[in-house]
Amino acid sequence: MNSISLTNMILNLPFTSLRAFEAVARHASFSGAADELGVSQSAVSQHVKSLEDWLGHALLTRGARRSQPNRDGARLAQAIAEGLGRISDVCEDIRDKRRADNTIVISCLPGFAFVWLFPRLMNFDLMHPDLSISITTDSGTGGFAEGQADIGIRYGTGHNPGFVVEKLMQEDVFPVCSPALLRGPHPLNDVADLVWHTQLRDEYAPYTTTPPNWEYWARENRLSLPTPARTRRFGQSNLVIQAAIQGIGVALGRGPLVMDALHGGRLVRPFSQTARSPLAYWLVYGEAQKKSDKIARFINWIKREAAQQPPLPASLKSKPRQD
Missing domain, CATH: 1.10.10.10 (Winged helix-like DNA-binding domain superfamily/Winged helix DNA-binding domain)
Structure with a gap:
């Protein structure tokens, strides 16, 4: 009472x-x-x-x-x-x-976030104004943990036991450089001309016995790789790409990460040889997320973006040196 x-x-x-x-x-x-x-x-x-x-x-x-x-x-x-x-x-x-409930937390590598994902997120925002994206970046070497994000974008072999894993993009690797290097004192007419240039190297190495590095590219194309004039090493792919755009040296480009710069004219392919990388980009998420509408919408969107990657531009031949 x-x-x-x-x-x-x-x-x-x-x-x-x-x-x-x-x-x-x-x-x-x-x-x-x-x-x-x-x-x-x-x-x-x-x-x-x-x-x-x-x-x-x-x-x-x-x-x-x-x-x-x-x-x-x-x-x-x-x-x-x-x-x-x-x-x-x-x-x-x-x-x-x-x-x-309206936010999707994405975990991925800094290079992929800055170079590939960020420039495309405006498309997602326009298509899905009721959802927002939050990006968390990490090294990606520790595997994906369900509590850290709603979905992960991982670079590697796709080995993530206990999770749903879907391939997002395969990649090819090939040398890229600033157009300015083609007009410099040592134009890149042949692979042997790399001896005059700085070799830019991406130090990121996921767990694999065959990292897609310079040696891998040369081996796959049966080429003899000369010792470069100098070597610069970077821990993030976006730094490697930026160094190449600024004309600091020649980088081994990873297809999805350099495609926009190639089509924008900021980078060129001095040689025609490419190599299919043993690594790829993967979508990783927990079983419970399969029932999530917001995750389904993001996955559908990012798969469409990946499928719309433009074709690889043809390689450019540098002009003969004018003495």
Whole structure:
């Protein structure tokens, strides 16, 4: 019986008046409370008066410029503030949960994120304005853990036991450089001309016995790779690509990561030889994600983007050196 009476009491509380009173007590001012609540000072005064009538006790000591809560008023103002604060926390938590439900967290390598994924995300945003993408980058060498992201994009052999694994893109590897190197003092007419240039190397090496490096490319094409003038090593693919674009040296390009720069004219292929990489890009996600609509929409979108990769531009022959 007591619990029923308590429930009825809570349901019948004059919440609008309570909120108005709490604002007055906090500001010690009817005008301050009115400004905060976006109502007239008269409306605030009426709400506080109706609350005092409902309780049968005065709650404020009214003055010309300040209205301070009395002992009972201070107790009530504190209780309201604590209650509203708790309500606010719960509402924010619910809103955060909704935001989380509309966010897709992607885990991938920095190079892939910066060079391939970021430039294409605007397409996804336009197609799915109700969803948002959050990118987390890591080395990718530790495998994909379900708690770290909704879906992973991994570079390697596709070995991720316990997860759904789908191939996103295969890759070919081939030398790329700035067009400026073709016009320099040592144009790249032949592989032997690499002896005059800086060799740019990507130090990222996923677990494999056959990394798609310079030696792999030469071996696959039965070429003799000369010792370069110097070697620069980078730990991220995007840094290798940027160094090549700036004319620092010749890089071994990985198809998906250099395709945009090739078609944009920022990079060229000095030689025609390519090699199919033993590694590829994979989508990795947990079994539970197979039922997620947002994951399905992202997977469909990124597969379409991967399938729309333009063809590899033809290699360019550098002009004969003019002495």
